Amino acid sequence: MKQEDGPAASDPAWLGSQASAAGWTRVRVRTIAVPTGLCTPAQLASWRLGLASVAPFLRSLDPGASGGPCGRAAEQAVAGTGPLVVSMLVLLAG
Numbered sequence: 001m002k003q004e005d006g007p008a009a010s011d012p013a014w015l016g017s018q019a020s021a022a023g024w025t026r027v028r029v030r031t032i033a034v035p036t037g038l039c040t041p042a043q044l045a046s047w048r049l050g051l052a053s054v055a056p057f058l059r060s061l062d063p064g065a066s067g068g069p070c071g072r073a074a075e076q077a078v079a080g081t082g083p084l085v086v087s088m089l090v091l092l093a094g
Contacts, residue, residue, distance in 0.1 A: 015091055024093035031089055038084040045074035047084070 008014045012029040019027045038044050049058060049071060058070060 010089065012089055015089055019091055019093045026092075026094040028092040029089055030092075031087060034086045034088060036084045036086060039082070041075040041079045041081075044078045044081065044084055045071055048078075049074055 012031060016027050016029045019029075036047075038047050049055065061070075
């Protein structure tokens, strides 16, 4: 759904209307904040550099790239940003 509809999939009203159009009668959409527990620059950088969209590329450059210069640069880039809290939509339908 995200690939086809892009930003619309992050719109609570749009998501609710799609669920209703699919035949669901009791539809609720909420935006929630999810604390990840990632707080330190090292944790944040490690998480981001370990994502499937990034990690294979880093491994192709240098087996230790995520913990080497790339990791240190990423840690410096996120220093002072604080804990990572992810906002997400939750769709409840019945």
